[in-house]
Amino acid sequence: xxxLIQAVPLVFGASVVTWILIHAxxxxxxxxxxxxxxDAGYYAMMRERFGLDRPLHEQLFVYLGRLLQGDLGFSYxxxxxxxxxxxxxxxxxxxxxxxxxxxxxxIGISVGTLAAARKNSALDNTARTATLLGHAVPxxxxxxxxxxxxxxxxxWFPVQGRNDARADYEGLRAVLDVAHHMVLPIVALxxxxxxxxxxxxxxxxxxxxxxxxxxxxxxxxxxxxRVLIRHALPNAMLPIVTVIGSQxxxxxxxxxxxxxxxxxxxLGRLLLSAILARDFAIITAMLLMLSVTIILMNLIxxxxxxxxxxxxxxxx
Amino acid sequence: xxxxxLSVEGLHTHFFVDAGVVxxxxxxxxxxxxxxxxxxxxxxxCGKSVTSLSIAGLIEPPGRIVEGSVRFDGTELVGAxxxxxxxxxxxxxxxxxxxPRASLDPVMSVGRQxxxxxxxxxxxxxxxxxxxxxxxxxxxxxxxxxxxxxxxxHQLSGGMAQRVMIAIALAGEPDLLIADxxxxxxxxTVQAQILELLRELQSANGMAVILISHDLGxxxxxxxxxxxxxxxxxxxxxxxxxxxxAPLHPYTLGLMESRPAASQSKSRLRVIPGSVxxxxxxxxGCSFAxxxxxxxxxxxxxxTEQAPDPVSPRDGHHxxxxxxx
Numbered sequence: 041x042x043x044l045i046q047a048v049p050l051v052f053g054a055s056v057v058t059w060i061l062i063h064a065x066x067x068x069x070x071x072x073x074x075x076x077x078x079d080a081g082y083y084a085m086m087r088e089r090f091g092l093d094r095p096l097h098e099q100l101f102v103y104l105g106r107l108l109q110g111d112l113g114f115s116y117x118x119x120x121x122x123x124x125x126x127x128x129x130x131x132x133x134x135x136x137x138x139x140x141x142x143x144x145x146x147i148g149i150s151v152g153t154l155a156a157a158r159k160n161s162a163l164d165n166t167a168r169t170a171t172l173l174g175h176a177v178p179x180x181x182x183x184x185x186x187x188x189x190x191x192x193x194x195x196w197f198p199v200q201g202r203n204d205a206r207a208d209y210e211g212l213r214a215v216l217d218v219a220h221h222m223v224l225p226i227v228a229l230x231x232x233x234x235x236x237x238x239x240x241x242x243x244x245x246x247x248x249x250x251x252x253x254x255x256x257x258x259x260x261x262x263x264x265x266r267v268l269i270r271h272a273l274p275n276a277m278l279p280i281v282t283v284i285g286s287q288x289x290x291x292x293x294x295x296x297x298x299x300x301x302x303x304x305x306x307l308g309r310l311l312l313s314a315i316l317a318r319d320f321a322i323i324t325a326m327l328l329m330l331s332v333t334i335i336l337m338n339l340i341x342x343x344x345x346x347x348x349x350x351x352x353x354x355x356x
Numbered sequence: 357x358x359x360x361x362l363s364v365e366g367l368h369t370h371f372f373v374d375a376g377v378v379x380x381x382x383x384x385x386x387x388x389x390x391x392x393x394x395x396x397x398x399x400x401x402c403g404k405s406v407t408s409l410s411i412a413g414l415i416e417p418p419g420r421i422v423e424g425s426v427r428f429d430g431t432e433l434v435g436a437x438x439x440x441x442x443x444x445x446x447x448x449x450x451x452x453x454x455x456p457r458a459s460l461d462p463v464m465s466v467g468r469q470x471x472x473x474x475x476x477x478x479x480x481x482x483x484x485x486x487x488x489x490x491x492x493x494x495x496x497x498x499x500x501x502x503x504x505x506x507x508x509x510h511q512l513s514g515g516m517a518q519r520v521m522i523a524i525a526l527a528g529e530p531d532l533l534i535a536d537x538x539x540x541x542x543x544x545t546v547q548a549q550i551l552e553l554l555r556e557l558q559s560a561n562g563m564a565v566i567l568i569s570h571d572l573g574x575x576x577x578x579x580x581x582x583x584x585x586x587x588x589x590x591x592x593x594x595x596x597x598x599x600x601x602a603p604l605h606p607y608t609l610g611l612m613e614s615r616p617a618a619s620q621s622k623s624r625l626r627v628i629p630g631s632v633x634x635x636x637x638x639x640x641g642c643s644f645a646x647x648x649x650x651x652x653x654x655x656x657x658x659x660t661e662q663a664p665d666p667v668s669p670r671d672g673h674h675x676x677x678x679x680x681x
Contacts, residue, residue, distance in 0.1 A: 256459035257469075258414055260524055261446030261476035263438065271461050349463055350508040 043342070047335045052107075054331040059103055059324050063096060069116055069318035090116055103324070112328065113321030117314070122325035126307065132202060133295055133306035135218075140226045141291065144233030145284060149273075151234075152241025157268050159246060167238065174235040179294050183228040183301035190224060197224050200303035225302045232294050233287065240283040244276030251275070277348045285341035289334040359430070360387035361531055361564050362411070367424035367434075369403075369410045372417075378635045380406040380419070382588035390531065393558060393565040395575030395596065397611070398585035399632055404568045407585070408534045411566075412449055413441040429531065447477035447528035454537035456517035460509035466493070467505035470524050477528025492523040497553060515546035522553065529561065536568045551577050572615060576600065584608050587633055587643035590666075594673035604675040606650045642678065650679055 070086045071078070087093040091102060103113065113122045155164040191199040198204065203217050248254065249272050257267050292307070299308030307326065314322035346353045369381040381403045388394050396404050409415050411426050413433055426433040428444060436444075445451075450473075453459045461469060470489040474480050480488060486505070493501035496519040509517060518538060525533055535554065539547035555578045558565050569575055575582050576596055583593040584605065592605040603609050610628035630647035633639055645651055645659040658664070658678045666674045667681045 252453060252455055252458040253461045255414060256453060257461065259412055259445055259451040260473040261442050262472060263442050274463050351462060351510050354511065
């Protein structure tokens, strides 16, 4: 609870910084909205209407005043509240991120554990090389390669979007259609999510396998496999949970690129188009929500700690 | 005479590290009868712990048993399958270790860790295991066992953690308990309590015990026989009383003399000159020769040329030393 209160000034500070950064960047939302060769009088009217004619510090105070009332701003472009726009797009992003994260967690932890159990084996070396590759490959490039190969060349998957615009599916057909569209973006996301999880799992399990309680558990007749799954892995969970928690923020960043390549109607694409349109309200609101998410993830991580480790639970 | 419970013969356990081969155990052999308590004494690094881990088949790479035999109750354990070893470890050969708190899984409750040993040994169902775990905690002298059984290792003191380890060891009613420096990391008063508990449980259960210690006092407390290890070999083996009254090996003699005694608190502590040889580079001949004063006095040349074989100058008293050979 105390952590939650501590987070308030942090979020506030973060929102001031993002607001200033965005307004310091070049580009004029009205020009972006009305086109470059518009009428000067029209520009002036629009500026006045959105309060863009006032000095910057006044604009900042107006923004912060509204923020305190829970108003995250108004999108000039979409002519509606920023929160509304974001909440409209959120489900689409979660539809990609949640399954991708779940799959990546399962793959990362199981492969990492196996690699740790057979350190320096062929499996371990393959997994480590794949991890390095996964780290090194830019996700937008990977997305495009997946697209070229599996959507265009082999025609196994649809190229872009969330559903087939030409068909009008209902019920199960519609669900399957969306699932079909989800495959490639999720593969791309899983490829970026797995490496950190796998690497941390491997390192933590290897470290724990050297602990004395492992030898003691073996001495009371526990098999290698049981010792790995019942003792080494549970003790390795703390750093694994940490890396997953701390990755969520970066995962949004990854989803911006993946959503853009696959034309997925989610937050990532919204952020990109908002930046291009200088849609200040959307940008600040999204970055604010992102910082809140990261802080929330830290809190959740701490909660999971205390569930997993009695030492954390008892505060020693 | 019946077959011994445990028979170790010509055991060689080597560690293959980058710098070369560390011959941690280099030809150890001894027998243990049912219900017998044998002390294994020696300095740090002499191979005591590696010997015990070799018996239990718990040597991990880069270590390997390269030669020798460990027969336990008629079963050869060297080269035995994991399945066989897993069924022996725990229910038949139990172990306790020097650092009891680090030997307990920090994220698993005490009750469940005892439960694992019970499951392996007896196949009891869960409620029965719970009841038995409480009984065992009570048996090893832990107060309020109903509460302790739900606690986690970090909530226990070192002495209590060792009692829990003993409870785990007792769970399968083993024939042999290997206690590797069970009291070294504990306070002196707690040490005495744990030794007392071990002695009491041993006589009640009739299990054999290998007690590993660098502390001759601890060995004297509860062992029937003692084996002195030096540089991966047993250099002397006999009844404990005889080891104290009439030690034969110069190293044992040195150990005896270097014990601080209350009666001579003013005098300087006697020490054995030199240090334990680097296991990568053992001297030719007797490993103890470079530190051996009696050798210099006697002028024996064999000591630096060839390793001595065990001889038995007295009945049941074996020693590896040219001075007696």
